[in-house]
Amino acid sequence: MPLGADLPNGRSHAGEALPEVAVGENVVRVDSAVQIRSVQDRQRERRGAPGGEVEEERGGQSPHGQILHIECPTMAKKPRETFEEKKRRASAVYRRLKAAYPDAKCALDHRTPLELLVATILSAQSTDKMVNTVTPALFKKYKTAADYARSPRGVLEREIHSTGFFNSKAKNLRAAGAAIAAEHGGRVPDTMEALTALPGVGRKTANVVLGNAFGKDEGFVVDTHVARLSRRLGFTREADPVKIERDLIALVPKGRRTLFAHLLIWHGRAICAARKPLCGECPVEPLCPKVGVRIA
Numbered sequence: 001m002p003l004g005a006d007l008p009n010g011r012s013h014a015g016e017a018l019p020e021v022a023v024g025e026n027v028v029r030v031d032s033a034v035q036i037r038s039v040q041d042r043q044r045e046r047r048g049a050p051g052g053e054v055e056e057e058r059g060g061q062s063p064h065g066q067i068l069h070i071e072c073p074t075m076a077k078k079p080r081e082t083f084e085e086k087k088r089r090a091s092a093v094y095r096r097l098k099a100a101y102p103d104a105k106c107a108l109d110h111r112t113p114l115e116l117l118v119a120t121i122l123s124a125q126s127t128d129k130m131v132n133t134v135t136p137a138l139f140k141k142y143k144t145a146a147d148y149a150r151s152p153r154g155v156l157e158r159e160i161h162s163t164g165f166f167n168s169k170a171k172n173l174r175a176a177g178a179a180i181a182a183e184h185g186g187r188v189p190d191t192m193e194a195l196t197a198l199p200g201v202g203r204k205t206a207n208v209v210l211g212n213a214f215g216k217d218e219g220f221v222v223d224t225h226v227a228r229l230s231r232r233l234g235f236t237r238e239a240d241p242v243k244i245e246r247d248l249i250a251l252v253p254k255g256r257r258t259l260f261a262h263l264l265i266w267h268g269r270a271i272c273a274a275r276k277p278l279c280g281e282c283p284v285e286p287l288c289p290k291v292g293v294r295i296a
């Protein structure tokens with residue numbers, strides 16, 4: 001039986017009646033978390049190495065690779081999902097992903113808000129793994145925001161070269177460092193307004209810093225994984241990150257948003273890849289309408 005599949009009698013393995021949750025226009029029965037084997041555990045078993053890092057945007061062969069269009073098996077027509085039902089479904093997805101990825105957290109190595117801000121700026125169009133190879137030497141050399149502002153032209157560019165777009169990133173790091181030093185006494189500000197006023201800092205970077213460095217769970221980090229999964233899960237129909245964030249904020253309460261974004265990112269890397277989502281191995285499959293999913 002696939003992970004999360006309904007039991008024939010509509011009861012959990014523990015013999016409890018299973019609640020029903022609407023998925024799009026369908027209603028599915030939500031199994032208990034006891035079936036959710038950690039995706040991380042399965043990945044470690046496959047690799048034979050404990051705690052190994054998940055590869056960025058790795059494809060994979062689905063056991064159902066020949067299916068041209070995946071649909072929820074319980075596709076009987078039901079009334080359209082209400083907003084409250086969608087909120088409950090989002091909550092159930094959160095719980096399942098939390099059980100599947102118990103170690104999910106920010107993948108950018110950092111110790112201070114400044115280090116996280118710098119790492120997040122460097123992560124644009126790059127991978128967390130690549131950024132983590134560059135930042136140890138950088139953080140050892142540049143201790144304060146003013147250090148970045150003072151860095152000689154050409155030097156910082158060389159040091160961050162491997163993260164890509166090094167000229168514009170170096171320019172933004174110098175300018176953001178100067179602004180933090182001059183306008184915030186050298187401390188990274190902890191409000192959305194002040195953060196997004198810094199050069200090179202948009203809502204995504206600001207949300208990363210607010211949620212992970214300051215514990216302020218206000219917005220929702222929307223990167224490529226969060227955008228893709230939010231659409232497939234039917235949480236949004238938008239393509240614009242700001243509108244996607246607005247939809248997710250409405251569905252997910254404060255206190256869950258930062259971790260939920262990490263969970264979606266980890267799930268996007270491990271199972272729900274852009275080109276070949278492994279729906280047959282997905283712990284939230286019974287809750288997912290799989291909007292727009294095609295598997296060749």
Ligand code: SF4
Pocket residue numbers: 229232233271272273277278279282283284285288289290291293
């Ligand atoms: S892998 Fe498939 S079932 Fe799971 S979230 Fe992605 S689209 Fe939905």
